[in-house]
Amino acid sequence: MRPKKKINQMDIANALGISNVTVSNALAGRKGVSDDLIRKVRQTAAEMGYEAGKSSPGKDGADDCSDFVVIVTRNGGTDGVSGCLTEWLTKQLRAWRFRVRYCAVDEISGEEDAKKDSFENCLGILVPMPLATEELLFLRKKNERPVIGIGFFDPRVPIDYVVDDGFHGSQLMVQYLRGKGYERILYVKPDEDSSVTEVQKAMWEDRLSGYRSELYLETMNCGRTVEQASPFDAEEVQSILTVKEAQTYLESRQDTDRKHAAAEQPRTVFFCGDMKTACALQDCLAGRRTAVPDEPAIAGYLTGWEPDPRTEERQGIMAYENSEGRLLEQCCALLRGGCDGRKRLGEVHLVLGEITEKRI
Amino acid sequence: MKEQVTMRQIAETLHTSVVSVSNALAGRKGVGENLRRRILEKAAELDYELPAAEKKTKERMNTLGIISSRRYMSEGSSFYWEMYQNTIDAATRRNSLTMLKMLDGEEEFLTSLPAFQEEADGFIVIGRFEDGLMKYILKRVKGPVVLLDFYRPGYDCDAVLSNNYIGAYRITDYLAVRGHRDIGFVGTGRTSRNVVERYYGFCSYMRTHDLPLVREWLLEDRELWTETPRLVLPEKLPTAFVCSSDYSAGLLYNELCGRGLRVPEDISVIGYDDYLYGNAFAEKLTSYHVDMAEMAKEAVQMVLHRITAPRQPYCVRYVDSRIVERESVRSI
Numbered sequence: 101m102r103p104k105k106k107i108n109q110m111d112i113a114n115a116l117g118i119s120n121v122t123v124s125n126a127l128a129g130r131k132g133v134s135d136d137l138i139r140k141v142r143q144t145a146a147e148m149g150y151e152a153g154k155s156s157p158g159k160d161g162a163d164d165c166s167d168f169v170v171i172v173t174r175n176g177g178t179d180g181v182s183g184c185l186t187e188w189l190t191k192q193l194r195a196w197r198f199r200v201r202y203c204a205v206d207e208i209s210g211e212e213d214a215k216k217d218s219f220e221n222c223l224g225i226l227v228p229m230p231l232a233t234e235e236l237l238f239l240r241k242k243n244e245r246p247v248i249g250i251g252f253f254d255p256r257v258p259i260d261y262v263v264d265d266g267f268h269g270s271q272l273m274v275q276y277l278r279g280k281g282y283e284r285i286l287y288v289k290p291d292e293d294s295s296v297t298e299v300q301k302a303m304w305e306d307r308l309s310g311y312r313s314e315l316y317l318e319t320m321n322c323g324r325t326v327e328q329a330s331p332f333d334a335e336e337v338q339s340i341l342t343v344k345e346a347q348t349y350l351e352s353r354q355d356t357d358r359k360h361a362a363a364e365q366p367r368t369v370f371f372c373g374d375m376k377t378a379c380a381l382q383d384c385l386a387g388r389r390t391a392v393p394d395e396p397a398i399a400g401y402l403t404g405w406e407p408d409p410r411t412e413e414r415q416g417i418m419a420y421e422n423s424e425g426r427l428l429e430q431c432c433a434l435l436r437g438g439c440d441g442r443k444r445l446g447e448v449h450l451v452l453g454e455i456t457e458k459r460i
Numbered sequence: 461m462k463e464q465v466t467m468r469q470i471a472e473t474l475h476t477s478v479v480s481v482s483n484a485l486a487g488r489k490g491v492g493e494n495l496r497r498r499i500l501e502k503a504a505e506l507d508y509e510l511p512a513a514e515k516k517t518k519e520r521m522n523t524l525g526i527i528s529s530r531r532y533m534s535e536g537s538s539f540y541w542e543m544y545q546n547t548i549d550a551a552t553r554r555n556s557l558t559m560l561k562m563l564d565g566e567e568e569f570l571t572s573l574p575a576f577q578e579e580a581d582g583f584i585v586i587g588r589f590e591d592g593l594m595k596y597i598l599k600r601v602k603g604p605v606v607l608l609d610f611y612r613p614g615y616d617c618d619a620v621l622s623n624n625y626i627g628a629y630r631i632t633d634y635l636a637v638r639g640h641r642d643i644g645f646v647g648t649g650r651t652s653r654n655v656v657e658r659y660y661g662f663c664s665y666m667r668t669h670d671l672p673l674v675r676e677w678l679l680e681d682r683e684l685w686t687e688t689p690r691l692v693l694p695e696k697l698p699t700a701f702v703c704s705s706d707y708s709a710g711l712l713y714n715e716l717c718g719r720g721l722r723v724p725e726d727i728s729v730i731g732y733d734d735y736l737y738g739n740a741f742a743e744k745l746t747s748y749h750v751d752m753a754e755m756a757k758e759a760v761q762m763v764l765h766r767i768t769a770p771r772q773p774y775c776v777r778y779v780d781s782r783i784v785e786r787e788s789v790r791s792i
Contacts, residue, residue: 107478115482134769148467148478253626255633258782267625267660268776275613305668309625313660317653331649331659332678447780448626
C-alpha cells in the first residue's frame with residue numbers, strides 16, 4: 101500500500117485555486133485575507149486532513165524534501181546594493197524558516213555536473229545580484245527549479261525577476277506630492293561616482309523615468325488641447341537637478357525669500373532619487389533660516405534592501421518605501437510554482453511599495 | 461446527528477490520495493477517468509456533501525458586466541475584440557456569466573447613461589474612455605470595477621495592464637543586442653498613457669546604455685484629435701525603429717515601402733502587441749506579445765476577488781510577456 105501523502109499548504113492552494121501564500125496567511129490568521137476566505141481555507145484544510153506543522157518546518161508549508169533555497173552569489177561579491185540585498189534576503193528567508201544554502205557562481209558555471217548536489221531538492225535558486233548573461237543562462241539551463249533574479253533584470257535571460265517597481269513608484273510619489281499641494285516638484289539625481297553599480301544606475305533611471313512620465317501625464321490629464329505637447333518635447337516641464345544644483349538653488353532661494361513674501365513662492369518639494377541624497381539635502385537645509393520653516397520639503401525613495409541613513413533627527417523626510425515583506429511574498433509565490441499550471445516563460449514581477457510620511 | 465464524511469475517508473477507502481479525491485469531486489484535470497468514476501460513486505454511496513462555503517460558491521454563479529466601445533470592437537479585426545473573447549473565456553472558466561454593454565460613439569461622451577444595466581456582480585471595462593464617463597460608471601455601478609488595458613490614477617478600482625515599460629525596454633534591448641545603436645521610436649504619446657509608458661521604457665534603455673536619443677527619430681503616427689494616421693519620415697533615418705504598437709509598425713512599414721526601403725534589409729522594425737490585422741507585414745513583424753489571455757484571466761480573478769473582499773487596497777497588475785521573433789529585424 102502506498103504511503104499516505106501528507107497534505108501540505110500547496111495542496112490546499114491548488115484545491116482552492118489560490119496562492120499558497122494566501123493559504124499560509126489564512127491559516128495563521130494574518131492580515132490581508134478576507135474573513136470568508138479564511139473560513140474557506142480552514143474548512144478545506146480540515147476536509148483534506150491538513151495538519152499544521154507536520155508537513156514541513158517551512159513557515160510557508162514547504163514540502164518535506166524541499167525546504168531550502170539556494171542563493172547564488174559571486175565569490176566575495178557582497179558590496180553595495182547587492183550585498184545589502186543578500187544579507188536582507190538571508191535574514192528574511194530564515195525568519196520564514198527556509199533553510200538557505202549559498203553557492204558561488206564561479207564554482208558552478210562552465211561545468212556540466214559541477215555542484216549538482218547544491219541544487220538537488222531545493223525549492224529554487226535566488227540570485228540577488230546581477231550575474232553575467234551567460235552565467236544566468238547556465239543556471240536556467242541546468243535547473244528545473246525556479247531561478248529568480250532579485251533587484252535586477254536582464255532582458256536576455258528568460259527567468260523570473262522580482263524587482264521594485266521604480267517607474268510606477270516614482271509616479272506614485274509625484275501623484276502623492278501633488279495631492280499634498282506641492283506646485284513645484286524638483287527631482288534631485290543621486291551623484292554618480294565610481295562606486296555606483298550598474299544595478300543602481302538602472303534603478304535610478306527607472307525612478308527618474310517615472311518622475312518624467314508622470315509630469316508629462318499630468319498635462320494629459322488636464323484634457324486634450326491643441327497645445328498638448330508631445331512627450332518627445334516634454335523636458336521643459338520637468339526640473340531635474342544634481343545635488344550640487346539643488347544646493348545652489350536652496351542658497352538662491354534663501355535670498356529670494358528675504359526679498360519677497362514667502363506666500364508668493366510656489367510650494368516646492370525636492371523629490372530625491374534615493375534616501376542618501378535626501379539626507380544630504382536635509383543637512384543643507386539644517387543651517388538655513390527661512391520664513392517658511394518646512395519649505396522646501398524633501399521626499400526620498402527607499403527600498404527595503406538599500407541602506408537607510410535616516411535617524412530620529414531626520415523625521416522630516418517623506419518617503420516612498422518598498423518593504424521587504426512584499427518582495428519576499430512574491431519570491432515565495434514563485435518558489436512554490438504558483439497553482440495555475442501556467443508554463444513559466446520568465447516574467448518581470450514588479451512589486452510596488454507605498455508612501456510613508458514621518459513628519460515632526 | 462450523522463458525522464460528515466470527509467475527503468480523507470473517501471481517499472482511505474479507495475486507497476488513493478486526498479488530492480485525487482479533491483480534484484475528482486471538483487471536476488479538475490489530473491485524475492484518470494476510471495478513478496474519477498470510482499471516487500464519485502463512493503462519494504454518492506457515503507452521502508458525501510460539499511462543505512457549506514464551497515456549496516454556496518458553487519451554487520451561485522457570478523455575473524460580470526463587460527463594458528467597451530463599439531469603435532474598439534469591429535468583429536474579427538480588433539485587438540479589443542480578441543481581449544473581449546479572452547475575457548469571456550476566463551469568466552467561463554471561473555463559473556461566471558458575462559453580459560456585454562457596448563457604448564456607441566455619442567454615449568462615450570455623456571456623463572450619464574440612463575439605460576445602463578448596473579446589476580452585475582462586477583464589471584470589467586475594456587479600453588480607454590473619457591474621464592467623465594469613467595467617473596460616472598465608477599460612481600453608478602454597484603459592483604467592483606476592473607479596468608483592462610487602461611488606467612488613470614485617482615480611480616477607485618483595480619486595473620490590469622500590459623507591462624508597457626518593461627516590454628518597451630525588452631524590445632529596445634532586442635535591437636541593441638543585434639548591433640543597432642541608432643534607434644528611433646514611433647508612437648503618439650499624446651493619446652495614450654500606455655504609449656507614454658512605452659516611450660519612457662524605450663528612453664530608459666537608451667539612457668542606461670548611453671545610446672543617443674535623437675529628436676528627429678522620434679515620430680508621431682497620428683493626428684491628435686481625429687487619430688487619423690499621419691507619419692512623416694525624416695530625411696536621415698536610424699537603422700531601426702521601436703514601435704509603440706503593431707499598428708504603428710504597420711504605418712511605418714507602409715511609409716518605408718513608399719520610399720523604396722525594405723524591412724529588414726534597410727531598416728529594422730520591432731512592434732508591440734503581436735496583433736496586426738489586415739496588413740501583410742503582420743507575417744514578418746517581430747513583436748512583443750501582449751498576453752491577452754493572462755490579462756483577461758487576471759482581470760476576472762481580480763473582480764471576483766474584489767466581490768468577496770471589497771475593502772482590500774486597489775492595485776494595478778502589470779502582465780509581462782515575451783518577444784515573438786519573425787523577420788523584421790536583422791543584425792548589423
